[in-house]
Amino acid sequence: MNYSRIKILLYLLPLLIPFCVIFLSGIFLAVMQSMGIFVFSYTYPEYFFAYRELFSQGWFYHSLALTLFVSLSSSLISVIGGIYISYRIWKLPESLKKWGILTRIPLILPHITVGFIVILLFSRSGFFSSLSNFLGLTDSMESFPLILYSRLGIDIILAGIYKETPFAVIMIYAVLSRLDKRLIETALMLGAGSRQIFIRIILPHLVPVTGTVFIILFIYNIGSFEIPYVLGSSNPGMLSIRIFDYFFQKDLSMRPFAMAMLVVILIFSTLFIYLYSRLIAGVDIRDRKI
Amino acid sequence: MKKIILIAALIFTVSCSGKKGSEDAVFESFEDTIKAAENTTVRFAMWGGSSSINSWIDTYAAPELEKRYKIRLVRIPSDAAVFVNKLLTEKQAGRDTGSMDLLWINGENFKNAKENGLLYGPVSGSLPNFVKYVDPETVEYDFGYPVEGYEIPYGRAQFVFEYDSAVIKDVPDTYKKLMEWVKKNPGKFTYPQPPDFTGSAFIRQVFYAATGGYKQYQGEYNRELFEKNREKAMAYLKELSPRLWNDGKVYPKSLAALETLFEKGEVLISMNYNQGNAANKILQGRYPSTVKTFVMKNGSLYNTHFTAIPFNAPNKAGAMVVANFLLSPEAQLSKKDPANWGDFPVLEISKLHAEIRKKFTLLNSGGAVLPVEVLEKYAVPEMSPQYLEALEKEWEKVFTGK
Amino acid sequence: MKHKIFITFMIFFFLLPPALLSIYTFSQNWPYPQLLPTSLSLHSFNYIISQKYEILASLFSSFLYSISSVILTLAITLLPARIFAWRKFRGRIILESLLITPALLPAMLFAMGAHYTFLKAGITDSFAGVVLILTTVSYPYMLRALTAGFIACGEDSAVCSRNLGAGPLRTFISVELPVIFPSIAAGGSIVFLVSFSEYFLVFLIGGGIVPSYSGYLFPFLNSSEHSISSLLTLIFLVIPMILFFSIDILLRLYYSRRYMV
Numbered sequence: 001m002n003y004s005r006i007k008i009l010l011y012l013l014p015l016l017i018p019f020c021v022i023f024l025s026g027i028f029l030a031v032m033q034s035m036g037i038f039v040f041s042y043t044y045p046e047y048f049f050a051y052r053e054l055f056s057q058g059w060f061y062h063s064l065a066l067t068l069f070v071s072l073s074s075s076l077i078s079v080i081g082g083i084y085i086s087y088r089i090w091k092l093p094e095s096l097k098k099w100g101i102l103t104r105i106p107l108i109l110p111h112i113t114v115g116f117i118v119i120l121l122f123s124r125s126g127f128f129s130s131l132s133n134f135l136g137l138t139d140s141m142e143s144f145p146l147i148l149y150s151r152l153g154i155d156i157i158l159a160g161i162y163k164e165t166p167f168a169v170i171m172i173y174a175v176l177s178r179l180d181k182r183l184i185e186t187a188l189m190l191g192a193g194s195r196q197i198f199i200r201i202i203l204p205h206l207v208p209v210t211g212t213v214f215i216i217l218f219i220y221n222i223g224s225f226e227i228p229y230v231l232g233s234s235n236p237g238m239l240s241i242r243i244f245d246y247f248f249q250k251d252l253s254m255r256p257f258a259m260a261m262l263v264v265i266l267i268f269s270t271l272f273i274y275l276y277s278r279l280i281a282g283v284d285i286r287d288r289k290i
Numbered sequence: 291m292k293k294i295i296l297i298a299a300l301i302f303t304v305s306c307s308g309k310k311g312s313e314d315a316v317f318e319s320f321e322d323t324i325k326a327a328e329n330t331t332v333r334f335a336m337w338g339g340s341s342s343i344n345s346w347i348d349t350y351a352a353p354e355l356e357k358r359y360k361i362r363l364v365r366i367p368s369d370a371a372v373f374v375n376k377l378l379t380e381k382q383a384g385r386d387t388g389s390m391d392l393l394w395i396n397g398e399n400f401k402n403a404k405e406n407g408l409l410y411g412p413v414s415g416s417l418p419n420f421v422k423y424v425d426p427e428t429v430e431y432d433f434g435y436p437v438e439g440y441e442i443p444y445g446r447a448q449f450v451f452e453y454d455s456a457v458i459k460d461v462p463d464t465y466k467k468l469m470e471w472v473k474k475n476p477g478k479f480t481y482p483q484p485p486d487f488t489g490s491a492f493i494r495q496v497f498y499a500a501t502g503g504y505k506q507y508q509g510e511y512n513r514e515l516f517e518k519n520r521e522k523a524m525a526y527l528k529e530l531s532p533r534l535w536n537d538g539k540v541y542p543k544s545l546a547a548l549e550t551l552f553e554k555g556e557v558l559i560s561m562n563y564n565q566g567n568a569a570n571k572i573l574q575g576r577y578p579s580t581v582k583t584f585v586m587k588n589g590s591l592y593n594t595h596f597t598a599i600p601f602n603a604p605n606k607a608g609a610m611v612v613a614n615f616l617l618s619p620e621a622q623l624s625k626k627d628p629a630n631w632g633d634f635p636v637l638e639i640s641k642l643h644a645e646i647r648k649k650f651t652l653l654n655s656g657g658a659v660l661p662v663e664v665l666e667k668y669a670v671p672e673m674s675p676q677y678l679e680a681l682e683k684e685w686e687k688v689f690t691g692k
Numbered sequence: 693m694k695h696k697i698f699i700t701f702m703i704f705f706f707l708l709p710p711a712l713l714s715i716y717t718f719s720q721n722w723p724y725p726q727l728l729p730t731s732l733s734l735h736s737f738n739y740i741i742s743q744k745y746e747i748l749a750s751l752f753s754s755f756l757y758s759i760s761s762v763i764l765t766l767a768i769t770l771l772p773a774r775i776f777a778w779r780k781f782r783g784r785i786i787l788e789s790l791l792i793t794p795a796l797l798p799a800m801l802f803a804m805g806a807h808y809t810f811l812k813a814g815i816t817d818s819f820a821g822v823v824l825i826l827t828t829v830s831y832p833y834m835l836r837a838l839t840a841g842f843i844a845c846g847e848d849s850a851v852c853s854r855n856l857g858a859g860p861l862r863t864f865i866s867v868e869l870p871v872i873f874p875s876i877a878a879g880g881s882i883v884f885l886v887s888f889s890e891y892f893l894v895f896l897i898g899g900g901i902v903p904s905y906s907g908y909l910f911p912f913l914n915s916s917e918h919s920i921s922s923l924l925t926l927i928f929l930v931i932p933m934i935l936f937f938s939i940d941i942l943l944r945l946y947y948s949r950r951y952m953v
Binding site: 333335337338339340341344345348349366367368369372375376379380382383384385388389390544545546547549550553554555556574575576578 | 720721722723724731733735739742743804807808811812816817892895896899900901907908910911912914915916917918920
């Protein structure tokens with residue numbers, strides 16, 4: 001059934017207005033500033049100087065690659081963890097289901113706090129190191145393995161997983177709870193094992209929301225800087241930290257570089273979203289005839 | 291043409307001397323300022339990450355301002371870089387009435403603000419406490435950038451190193467000694483990663499020491515001079531690097547991170563651009579009472595930090611009264627007490643009345659703060675901002691591959 | 693039995709950080725290799741008590757603008773979510789995908805431009821401005837949750853109800869709302885959290901005139917004052933926890949009364 005386009009536009013208006021006016025205007029200024037326009041009182045030689053400079057530097061590509069790797073790992077593991085935890089909670093008897101609320105805790109901790117907790121736990125003078133010393137496994141700070149500030153951003157990934165799995169749980173559980181229990185009952189009656197039920201019934205039901213959650217987390221991670229602010233190595237370092245540096249800690253005349261990097265993130269994110277939307281267009285649950 | 295210039299010059303001189311001639315004129319208008327500020331609110335944007343400083347403002351400065359001038363002081367916790375950005379956009383959009391009256395600012399942020407016309411001024415010449423007690427030469431430049439009255443001095447800080455005297459007996463107070471100490475104690479020293487404020491100060495000190503002193507860097511930026519000398523400083527830092535904490539592969543991201551390492555015992559030496567920080571932490575119980583400070587005999591940086599008034603401050607009169615109060619001998623004395631903050635005064639002690647001068651000299655800063663004579667002996671001024679930026683960039687290139 | 697292991701794991705995994713924070717609240721010295729602090733102090737409590745008015749005011753303000761954001765996001769995404777769920781039109785998927793971006797892209801990207809726009813509109817340094825910018829960055833979560841909810845609800849029941857003579861409002865309240873209620877709760881929780889935790893945008897647009905608890909907490913998170921930042925963080929957790937708890941109980945009551953088959 002096709003509605004008239006005007007009516008659709010009307011319904012979408014309350015959303016499109018803030019989107020265009022606030023969000024798009026902000027992007028517009030960012031793009032302009034990345035080209036050296038509207039940058040307060042500073043003038044620059046040519047429009048794409050910032051991009052030219054960025055793309056000629058090795059560190060930019062290293063940062064980008066690291067950022068993509070860290071975001072990918074973090075989002076993927078969070079999503080898998082989200083499915084697992086949602087499934088286990090869903091299978092809990094009613095009386096125990098209230099324990100599910102524990103998963104909300106990392107959600108409400110600020111990102112920086114999670115970063116600091118990772119430091120407090122995993123640093124060489126931290127809790128786990130003291131514990132291992134207590135248990136006789138290590139005899140000094142130096143003998144405890146170096147986990148923090150890794151070049152591959154392992155500590156960032158750890159903190160990210162802790163913070164993001166609950167988000168995945170909330171979204172996935174909401175969909176899981178809507179699964180018609182009769183499907184499960186029928187499958188059981190027909191002799192299916194719980195493994196089969198999981199793979200054949202539950203998983204497919206969760207695919208759309210899982211994909212959405214993954215892309216949300218992935219793109220969010222690319223630009224997020226609070227956790228890399230306190231964790232991770234600086235060589236090559238996450239792109240978001242470079243941006244933060246150029247934005248707040250360098251001379252104002254360097255603003256175009258920060259904006260150029262932000263625009264690169266914008267383009268990447270839009271590209272990923274576009275690719276993803278093309279992917280799910282084929283398997284949109286709404287178009288599937290059940 | 292000549293005649294016009296002569297007449298203009300005459301008028302100019304006459305009007306100038308008129309202003310200087312009667313000190314009363316300055317005070318008279320300040321009385322008006324105080325009257326105008328009565329029963330108003332002053333919003334003070336300042337860094338909010340130190341409970342001691344926050345408490346001093348809330349428990350001393352605010353009540354005093356209420357009592358003396360009926361001004362309500364509201365503290366707005368904010369990083370300087372963030373509020374400078376805010377002011378920038380407000381200026382661009384033509385917002386003439388902002389939300390902040392007074393700013394705590396210095397260095398890079400001040401330069402960005404002044405360069406882009408974000409500050410109201412010149413102001414300091416109108417403040418009685420500035421005229422009476424401050425030596426204008428000492429506050430002419432902020433990190434080598436001309437102040438021209440747009441900032442009001444607030445406090446003075448000097449760069450010191452902190453250590454536990456129960457653990458370290460032989461203090462490495464020259465860079466040569468530091469290198470030897472680090473080689474004997476690998477992994478126990480590090481510095482925050484530039485462009486962190488403290489880490490950047492550390493490499494600036496190394497730069498002075500490794501290249502023959504600070505005098506050559508006062509004044510205009512000389513590119514060839516920098517290019518010629520940077521290698522020596524980088525050579526020292528490069529030699530230091532593999533013996534640092536975590537083999538120099540990673541540097542603490544901020545001063546807070548370094549302080550945590552020091553408190554946990556992961557490193558044995560810390561550093562701070564506030565000479566009273568150690569004493570303050572000892573009083574808080576976070577440092578053992580055996581902690582002491584030292585300065586590098588090669589030279590220890592000092593700088594002044596300031597307050598300033600944004601171009602669109604809604605309550606400029608109130609801001610001026612507050613800035614003037616913070617500059618008063620009583621406030622500066624209270625600020626110097628390590629139980630409160632431990633920040634040094636910007637006043638010329640010799641210009642103060644005998645009574646209060648005595649209080650300053652008698653103020654017991656505790657064993658962790660070095661005596662003023664020692665600090666002054668090794669104090670060296672900051673360099674101009676272009677050197678600073680060039681040095682930070684160089685460090686980043688060498689150590690983070692940027 | 694398997695359940696017990698799982699729950700134990702969850703308790704340990706999720707409660708360890710708040711437990712650590714609680715210990716840090718009292719900690720004065722905690723060097724390696726001690727498992728517990730070597731000396732305790734009430735410094736953080738004393739400080740908080742001396743600041744109780746500011747803290748309470750900023751908590752209240754944060755709560756208020758976060759709830760307002762939830763209401764506003766609900767208002768602006770309800771109808772669009774319905775359209776996205778039930779109607780096919782060209783460019784629907786692309787549009788849906790693009791509309792998520794404000795929540796995902798770093799705030800630094802559009803913050804300065806948005807600030808400029810707000811300045812021209814005269815809504816900076818105001819509560820309304822703060823709610824508006826928070827809505828802009830958090831509505832995608834509500835939109836996503838509601839769309840999923842409407843999809844699951846399916847248009848059929850609504851069509852039935854209309855066919856039986858109910859007006860659109862009645863249909864909405866009696867037929868659609870019950871089904872999407874959990875989605876509203878889920879989306880609303882995230883919107884509330886995002887708004888409550890946001891620092892940079894609230895300061896930029898609110899100008900310090902709008903008190904915010906995150907603005908109060910964040911400078912400490914970056915400092916070495918771990919005991920104070922731990923205590924402030926624990927206080928920070930209280931509000932959302934109460935909220936989640938209440939929502940959970942509400943949902944449970946709701947579901948137990950209307951058993952969905």
